[in-house]
Every structure is written in C-alpha cells, then in structure tokens.
Amino acid sequence: MGSNMAEAHPVGFQWVVEAKSRGARVIHIDPRFTRTSALADTFVPLRAGTDIAFLGGVINHVLTHDLDFREYVRAYTNAAFLVAEGFEDTEDLDGLFSGYDAETGTYGRDLWQYESAEQARTEREGGEGGGDSAMDQERTSPMGHGAAGAPLSGTTGDIAQDPTLQHPRCVFQILKRHFSRYTPEMVERICGTLPGQFREVCEAWTANSNRERTTALVYSVGWTQHSVGAQYIRAGSILQLLLGNIGRPGGGVFALRGHASIQGSTDIPTLFNLLPGYLPMPTAGSHEDLPTYLDDLRSPTQKGYWAGADAYLVSLLKEYFGDNATEGNGYGFDWLPRINGDHGTYRTVMDMVDGKVFGYFLLGQNPAVGSAHGKLQRLGMANLDWLVVRDLAMIESATFWKDSPEVETGEIVPEMCRTEVFFFPAASHVEKEGTFTQTQRMLQWREKAVEPVGDQRSELWFFYHLGRMIRERLAGSTDPRDEPVQKLDWSYAVQGGGAWPEPSAQDVLRRINGYRTDTGEPVGGYTELAADGSTACGCWIYSGVFADGVNQAARRVAHAEQGPYDAEWGWTWPSNRRVLYNRASADPEGRPWSERKKLVWWDAEQGEWTGDDVPDFPKKTPPGFVPPEDATGPDALRGDDAFIMQADGKAWLFAPHGMLDGPLPTHYEPHESPARNLLYGQQGNPTRKVYGRLDNPSNPSPPEAHREVFPFVLTAARLTEHHTAGGMSRQLPYLAELQPELFVEVSPELARIRGLSHLGYAHVVTSRAAVEARVVVTDRMAPLRIDGEVVHQVWLPYHWGGSGLVTGDVVNDLLGVVTDANVFIQESKVATCDVRPGHRPRGAALTAMLAETRARAGVTIETGTTIATAAGVPHLQHTEESS
Amino acid sequence: MGVQRWLESWPVYRQLTGSDPLGRGAAAESPSYTAMRPRTETADRVAGSVCPFCAVGCAQRVYVRDEKVIQIEGDPDSPISRGRLCPKGSASLQLVTGPQRQEKVRYRAPYATEWTDLDLDTAMEMVVDRMLDARERGWQESDEHGNRLARTMGMASLGGATLDNEENYLIKKLFTALGAIQIENQARI
Numbered sequence A: 001m002g003s004n005m006a007e008a009h010p011v012g013f014q015w016v017v018e019a020k021s022r023g024a025r026v027i028h029i030d031p032r033f034t035r036t037s038a039l040a041d042t043f044v045p046l047r048a049g050t051d052i053a054f055l056g057g058v059i060n061h062v063l064t065h066d067l068d069f070r071e072y073v074r075a076y077t078n079a080a081f082l083v084a085e086g087f088e089d090t091e092d093l094d095g096l097f098s099g100y101d102a103e104t105g106t107y108g109r110d111l112w113q114y115e116s117a118e119q120a121r122t123e124r125e126g127g128e129g130g131g132d133s134a135m136d137q138e139r140t141s142p143m144g145h146g147a148a149g150a151p152l153s154g155t156t157g158d159i160a161q162d163p164t165l166q167h168p169r170c171v172f173q174i175l176k177r178h179f180s181r182y183t184p185e186m187v188e189r190i191c192g193t194l195p196g197q198f199r200e201v202c203e204a205w206t207a208n209s210n211r212e213r214t215t216a217l218v219y220s221v222g223w224t225q226h227s228v229g230a231q232y233i234r235a236g237s238i239l240q241l242l243l244g245n246i247g248r249p250g251g252g253v254f255a256l257r258g259h260a261s262i263q264g265s266t267d268i269p270t271l272f273n274l275l276p277g278y279l280p281m282p283t284a285g286s287h288e289d290l291p292t293y294l295d296d297l298r299s300p301t302q303k304g305y306w307a308g309a310d311a312y313l314v315s316l317l318k319e320y321f322g323d324n325a326t327e328g329n330g331y332g333f334d335w336l337p338r339i340n341g342d343h344g345t346y347r348t349v350m351d352m353v354d355g356k357v358f359g360y361f362l363l364g365q366n367p368a369v370g371s372a373h374g375k376l377q378r379l380g381m382a383n384l385d386w387l388v389v390r391d392l393a394m395i396e397s398a399t400f401w402k403d404s405p406e407v408e409t410g411e412i413v414p415e416m417c418r419t420e421v422f423f424f425p426a427a428s429h430v431e432k433e434g435t436f437t438q439t440q441r442m443l444q445w446r447e448k449a450v451e452p453v454g455d456q457r458s459e460l461w462f463f464y465h466l467g468r469m470i471r472e473r474l475a476g477s478t479d480p481r482d483e484p485v486q487k488l489d490w491s492y493a494v495q496g497g498g499a500w501p502e503p504s505a506q507d508v509l510r511r512i513n514g515y516r517t518d519t520g521e522p523v524g525g526y527t528e529l530a531a532d533g534s535t536a537c538g539c540w541i542y543s544g545v546f547a548d549g550v551n552q553a554a555r556r557v558a559h560a561e562q563g564p565y566d567a568e569w570g571w572t573w574p575s576n577r578r579v580l581y582n583r584a585s586a587d588p589e590g591r592p593w594s595e596r597k598k599l600v601w602w603d604a605e606q607g608e609w610t611g612d613d614v615p616d617f618p619k620k621t622p623p624g625f626v627p628p629e630d631a632t633g634p635d636a637l638r639g640d641d642a643f644i645m646q647a648d649g650k651a652w653l654f655a656p657h658g659m660l661d662g663p664l665p666t667h668y669e670p671h672e673s674p675a676r677n678l679l680y681g682q683q684g685n686p687t688r689k690v691y692g693r694l695d696n697p698s699n700p701s702p703p704e705a706h707r708e709v710f711p712f713v714l715t716a717a718r719l720t721e722h723h724t725a726g727g728m729s730r731q732l733p734y735l736a737e738l739q740p741e742l743f744v745e746v747s748p749e750l751a752r753i754r755g756l757s758h759l760g761y762a763h764v765v766t767s768r769a770a771v772e773a774r775v776v777v778t779d780r781m782a783p784l785r786i787d788g789e790v791v792h793q794v795w796l797p798y799h800w801g802g803s804g805l806v807t808g809d810v811v812n813d814l815l816g817v818v819t820d821a822n823v824f825i826q827e828s829k830v831a832t833c834d835v836r837p838g839h840r841p842r843g844a845a846l847t848a849m850l851a852e853t854r855a856r857a858g859v860t861i862e863t864g865t866t867i868a869t870a871a872g873v874p875h876l877q878h879t880e881e882s883s
Numbered sequence B: 001m002g003v004q005r006w007l008e009s010w011p012v013y014r015q016l017t018g019s020d021p022l023g024r025g026a027a028a029e030s031p032s033y034t035a036m037r038p039r040t041e042t043a044d045r046v047a048g049s050v051c052p053f054c055a056v057g058c059a060q061r062v063y064v065r066d067e068k069v070i071q072i073e074g075d076p077d078s079p080i081s082r083g084r085l086c087p088k089g090s091a092s093l094q095l096v097t098g099p100q101r102q103e104k105v106r107y108r109a110p111y112a113t114e115w116t117d118l119d120l121d122t123a124m125e126m127v128v129d130r131m132l133d134a135r136e137r138g139w140q141e142s143d144e145h146g147n148r149l150a151r152t153m154g155m156a157s158l159g160g161a162t163l164d165n166e167e168n169y170l171i172k173k174l175f176t177a178l179g180a181i182q183i184e185n186q187a188r189i
Helices: A010-021 A035-039 A051-064 A070-076 A117-126 A131-144 A171-178 A184-191 A195-207 A229-242 A290-297 A305-324 A327-335 A345-353 A374-381 A396-403 A405-409 A459-474 A480-487 A505-513 A733-738 A748-754 A843-856 B003-008 B011-017 B031-035 B092-097 B120-137 B165-178
Strands: A027-030 A042-045 A217-219 A253-255 A359-363 A386-391 A420-425 A434-437 A442-446 A600-603 A608-611 A712-717 A743-746 A761-765 A770-777 A784-786 A789-791 A793-797 A831-837 B045-050 B059-065 B068-074 B106-108 B139-142 B148-158 B180-184
Touching: A010 A035, A027 A035, A027 A195, A042 A195, A051 A171, A051 A184, A051 A195, A051 A229, A070 A229, A184 A195, A184 A784, A217 A229, A229 A253, A290 A305, A290 A327, A305 A327, A305 A480, A305 B165, A327 A480, A327 B148, A345 A374, A345 B148, A345 B180, A359 B120, A374 A396, A374 A405, A386 A396, A386 B120, A396 A405, A396 A420, A405 A843, A420 B120, A434 A505, A434 B165, A442 B045, A459 A480, A459 B120, A459 B165, A480 B165, A505 B165, A733 B092, A743 A748, A743 A761, A748 A770, A748 A831, A761 A843, A770 A843, B003 B011, B068 B092, B120 B139, B120 B148, B148 B165, B165 B180
Parallel strands: A027 A042, A217 A253, A359 A386, A359 B148, A386 A420, A712 A793, A743 A770, B148 B180
Antiparallel strands: A420 B106, A434 A442, A600 A608, A712 A831, A743 A793, A761 A770, A761 A831, A784 A789, B045 B059, B059 B068, B139 B148
16 A cells, blocks of 8 residues: 555565465555556555545454454553543544644643553653743654654553453553444545455455464555655554564565665654654753753663663764763763754745755755655745755756746746855765665665766765864864864774875764774674763664674675575664564464464573574563563563563554654545545644645645635656656666656546547646646546545656756646644645646746636635644634744 | 578578577577677676665676776675666666766856856865854754754755765764754655
C-alpha cells in the first residue's frame, strides 16, 4: 500500500517476484493500477487519502472475528494495559480525542496515559518550570523522540493490566471500540473499494499470519505524504502487531525510501529536530541543562536500551567538542542551540518570503521542482541575500532568477532580483568515498574510482574547509556565541597535501562509530558507550560499524559465499542486525513459533539467545526472567519484553505518548477532499498545520462550498526512468529518451466528461497553478463510487522542470503546503483539481485565469483553515497574520 | 574466399550444421561482433560502489581506464541486487561522465542577468563572509520568556539524502556549532 514498488524500487521488487514464484501471494492496494499491480496476484483500488479507513476496516475484521495472534498480542504488545479514566475516544467526541484545544489546534495528552503512568507523569511535569513553553514543547518533542518511543516512568509492574483483555479500559477493548464502525460497508462508502475485494484482502492477510506464516507490508511516500501520514504507518503497525507479523522472518513493515542515503540522512540527520541517533535537539525552556534534557528524554527508572540515552548523548558531545567537553561544563551541552517549534523546510521557505532568512544552502536538492508549492519555493529563493547551490549539474533551483515560470509571468524580474547565487560543482558518487545507508538500514561503503575534475568537490571537502576557515576567523573572538565553534573538535585526518586537502571519510566514520577517549581505540558497539566522558561516539546506533578498527561497511563477501542473512555484506544498524525486535520471532518461552519461521531462539544449554540473525535482546536474559523491583535499563527487561527500546518493553497498539494527533489512527479526510468524512463530524486531521496565508491558498473542501470547481482527486508519483526532481535524470540521454514528456493519466469516463483526447494536451488546475501535460486515457485510473457519487482521480508523474534534455511544467506547483503536525511532512499525495482540455494560458493570462478560478471557488485566506469541525468545539480559522 | 569459408559466412549454414540450431548464439555472430571486446576487459581497475539514485542500494562496479570512468555495471556479488540495475542505475555512466556535469564555480551577482566565473578559493571566502554576516543578523539569544535560544535564524540548508553519512555528519556538526538550526533534507518531503 502507498507504494509502486515495481516502478520506484524495481531492483528490490525482484524479491517480491521471486517470492511470488515460490508461492507467495502479492496484493497491491493503490488508487491506480500500476506496474506493481500488473505483477501482483490481486489489485485492489481505493481512493487516494483513505488508507486508514481501509486498514481500520481490516483491523475491525480481525478484532470482531477474533483473528488476532492472541499469544503474540498478549505477550508482546500493550493490549492488556489499562488506560486511565478520563480518556475519551473519537467515538465519544465526534472524531476528536480528549484534550483537544481548538484555539491552538493541538492536544494536551495527559488524558491518554496508562492507568498509573499518569500519576508518575504528573509528578514529573510538576517539577518543570517554564509553563509558557509547554505548548512549544508539545509541538516538537514527540518528533524528537524518533525511533525511541517516549519516556515513561516506572516498570511494567506499575501499569495496571488485565491479561484477559476484557476490561473496558484495556488497550485491546479500546482498540475494538475505536474501529468498530470501520465496517466493510463503511470501507466501500469511504474508499470506493467493493466489499468482495475488501473481504479478499482481509481473508488473505489473516490466513497468512500465524505461527507458520507471516505477511510483509510495504509502503513508501504514498503513505507518508499526507496530513495524517504518521498515523497511516501506525495503522499498518497495529495491524501487523495484531497478526504477529513484527520481528519475524517474512513479516514486518517496510518503508521503501527514495534517495541513496535518505535513511542515513535521517539517522545522522540534517534535520532540524534531531541530533544523530534520534536524540532530540534541545528545546528552549524545557532543556535548560544536561540533566533536564536527559530527564525529559528518558526516565532514570525506565526499562530497555533507551535508558542509556545519557551515554549516547554524552558520547556525541565528546565527539563534537573533544577534550573541551568535560563533566564540569555538562560536556558542552550548553553550546547546542535550542529549537522551540516548527523549523521545518516549509516554515523556513515562508520565512524567506517574509524576509526573515538571508542565506540558503542547497546540497543536492532541487526544491524549485521537488518540493510542494514550487512557486512558493522560487519566490522564497528570490527574496534571499544569497544562495549556495551545490550539485552535479545546473538545476532549476540555481537558475530560478532567469528562467523560472515566474519570469514568464513577471513575478520575478532578473534585473530586480537581488539574490546572489553561488554554484559549486559537486563530486559524484564515484569521485569520493563514503557510506550510503540504504532503505533496510544497511551501510555500504563506496570506493573512490577517480578524482573529480576542475572545481568539483565533495560535500566533505566543502564543509570541512568552511569549518576550518570559520574557526580561523573566529579564533580570537571573545563573544560567547562563538565559543561552540572555537571549542569544536575539527581534527579530522586529511588526505593529500596543500592548503585544501580532502578530509578522510574513513576517519569521520571511525569517529561516528566511537572510540575510547583515553586510548583512541574504536568501541565495538553502543553497549560499550559510557556517560562519564570515557567514550566519544558520533552516532550511537552506528556504533559497531568500525568495530575492531575495521570498516565493516566495506565488507563485500559475495552472497553466494555466505549464509542466508548475508551478515558479511556491508553493515546494518544496529549491531549488524537484519530483523529488528527479532526476540518476537520466538514465543514467550523462547522457542521459535514454528520450525518454518524460526529466526532467533533461547539456547538453554548455553544459557543465551542464538539464531540466524543477531538476537535483538540481552544475550543472557532467559525467557522467563522477572527483574527485581529496582532494576532499570536493559536489566529491567522481562524475559518477554521483546520491544527493548520501548519504556514498557511492549509494542504500542495504543500510543500513550509520542503522537500529537491521537493515540490511535483515525480516518480523516485529506485537507482537500471531494467528500465529507462519513465517520465523524471532524472532517480532517484536527492538528494539521495549514499555514493559512494569501500565498498558500487551499481549494475548498466539504463542509465548505464550491468544491465543484475542483471536483477531481489529484495524486502524483514517480516513474522508473526518472529520479525525483529530475536533476539526476532529465539531463541523461537514455532516461530522457525513455520518458520524454510530462503526461497525465485520466480514465475514459473523465476524458469524455472533459473532452480530453488521448495524446492531446490538457491542463490540470488548482488554486495555486495550472500544469500542462499530454493526456493518457487509460483504464489504470478507474473512477470510484464514493458514497453513491462517482469520483474521478487523475495522476501525474512529477519529474519535469525547465532544465535538461526534456522539459515540462512542475507538477509540484499544483500543491499547497499543509503538513502532518507530527513530522511536518506535506500532504502531496492527495489534493483536488480540475482538468481542462488544451494548452494552459501563459504569462499574464495564466495569472488572470488562476485568479478567476479562485474567485469562482470563493477561495480566500481563510479557506481550508477551519481545522476543527467536530461537534462541541469552536470552529476557528487558523491563518497567519503576517502575510 | 574459398567455398567453404563462403558457406560458413552464411548464418543459416552455421545454424544448420553447427551447435546452435536455434540461431540465437554463435550461428548468428558476425566476425566484427566476435571481435568485439567489452570495455570492462580493458579497464585499469574496478572500484566497488553503490548506485546513487534510490535507496535500494544496488552495488555497482565502476571501471576505470586512464583515470576516466569507462563503464558502470551492477555487481553480481551483492545480496541486495545480484548484479541488476534499473534504467537509472544503468545510466549512471551518463550521470557521471555526461556533458551536463559542471566543472567550474559559477556566480550570479545581485540583479545580474548572466552567470560569471569565480575562483573556487575566492568563492569559499565569500561564502564564509556571508555565513558570518547572516548568522549575526539572524541571531536570537533568548525567546520572549527569557529562555535561552543561542541560535541564528539567518541561514538555512536543504539537502542531504543524496550525500554520504560522513558528509551529513559534518554538515550537522558545523551548522549546530554555528547555532544554525534550519538544517533540513529530503526526508522532510
């Protein structure tokens, strides 16, 4: 679901095809019949933006027919835990959970706690000052908890439980109630999926999930790019947990990612809210010093490996600041800047438009084409003092001042655009060495094949020397704000001589792995890290990649010459482990659930966990272990606490903490939708960020009037033959020839309605832009019947722009910016649009046509900003005064 | 040309008399084809690499002759890709060696209508000047409640998913020390 794997990850898809040839059944659930559908056993259509309704339907099917893997659920999930009194569900509040504040569009989450965790939490919060910043913290800290889950005081013993799963306030019963109205009939009305097709999916999924069999779930950005995207993933996870498909071979939830090291740039983040290894960036007001930061990150009494966060953070600070980081100065914690809200890329671009940002670096990214609302991106860049672009080739984001669509409309005039632009040619992947982390967390080292030519340089070179030069400039400063730069450990080994040597990527990787600060000896893994300054480590989850002083990521033992888990090809974090939480592949007693599905198990003779993969559990903790009352960290894990990073050792069906928009996934309509939410009065995600500004208009959605101006559902995706914003593909003759022109797929019915002819031209129109494309009339985009009404969907690939061997309009210009409050990722997989035959107008005529269209649809700054529509709360508009 | 050689130059004859009755192998080969050698055979060396497009992580072999990349192929040893590459991965040679590659720093002055040239060293110094200036102008010491911020909102950065882990590490480390927090990449979109 949410993935066209055959198209976007074709070489990975060979494994799906191979599994199919061995008898696996492949089901593809998608708005459009794609290359993946063509190779699947079953294709199931649904309306874009309704996956939670569909998954909720499957969850309801599992729960009403008692089809869950009960032993797994009882042992490894929080199904038995009781939620404190006071929690109210979407069933009670017309689509909202308890704690909603209509003024801010956020939840206070105190009412989502476990029965006794609540008390502990209240006590802890009482100790904190800075009440005014509490809301800011709400907005950013859950993202910061990343993969770690969230802090939770006390051990599992403190949480009230009902092992029979009957208590009305136990997670299992709450789940049951929450999804009770997600019936096959409701799925049909919301998603447009026929009951027979839906039943087929339910039956196949449940029949294939048990001791003997497992089911894998694959998603991509078709799930993440929604105003309720994080909850899509939650819904998939809940279902996979109920069916016992997590931590087991052949099971799992697979996120297929789209850039060579997008996993790496999340683990070692160039992201505003994170430090390496999913440690949160410190938040103003809440994280005044190291102890308060650590206490907020993890409770000293909690169980599992996240309890070691102090060692991970202190070791990071030791890598950052070297000998300057001491116990006396909190290891330099105060040298870190503080965040206090949304500093995501879309917020930043709006701040550029508003003149609050002066300089911008683009490092191998092309937002003029690749980010939502391309016009906003380009206008933001046109209002900078300076822009640095580093790329292989000239991209649209480097040349916006002379050839962007706004130059044609007169909104950017080169002679009046003040932005100073530096273009630095980058070294390619064969002209530098280093590691990429691919989508299954595997680091693979690349050797340098040749030297780059001319001014081409690696980012490593660029940033190493920027750092060196800035440090020289600021060496004599007495300004305290320059202290972090002065104290930085920038002593990386370099290769070659002269004034501008290349830094050693191997040395950087060694320091990311971590080492003992006294001997310099590399550590073997994160369990060796300490919070007393005796170890330095740039990214704790990568610790072990340089174990024994060997670059483990550079291993290339041929697959034909090693075991089924290929442990000697590259290196997978954490600890070269292929399957996360693989303790769950064995039953509570430590025996594989079945011979067919064995992965790791307890070896009673040796007194340790063993198996085909690196066991994801304390090696010597036996299955029946019950920790003493006062145990903490890994020592506090019970023998069946398979989810070792969670504060309670259990997988969370219900998330008492960590999600901003609810402890359970709920179907909300997309921000721009053709339909009213049939389940609740609450139409869309009540916490979504709408950025209500004149330059970010929304198309009206029910209950607002005039949706008929944009009657169709718009969705966009990739082609095999191009890559993202096209900067690495539209310039290549082979690829340009294979996919030479932008096109739009429409159904024969829609073609009839709008008078479109196959291979003719049409333009797709939203309140933001009009995009011209060749028409492909195809059954691949079949209309769906949504609550009795026919809804048409249109699809476009999004790779084109103004540069390269093949050019075309920017599909992302069609979109506005609306984001998921958890992660600030934009809803770009679904919007509404109109489709009109023929070429689009150009220049001033285009601007006029869009203005006329907005007027006809009644679009104002307030359209789409009434995010709360449930009964019983004020329906307020959320706009920005600044625009 | 003798009769025998003339006959053998005829693919149908070879197909009927040789070991390739279906005519899909040796029987159909011309002398010029038989004499062709793969570029990879004449390479001076081979570097182990990874495809730079999506995140599947297909292994590549990069063939180098006279310090130039002459071919890029899938690495059959890889347990991920088993030697396969998709159309994008197969086009990597064009990505790396094509004429679209920029070799020189380019500079567009404010209000200019064309690019001009700039030395790399000079460009680096100019960027440092501008970073320090933007950092200063965007500096925020504390918020409206007096909570410490110690940061600058004057500059931002975008991109990292196409770069190496080691590069992302230095980018985040340097910007963090400078107090710049608006550091983002493709994972946000």
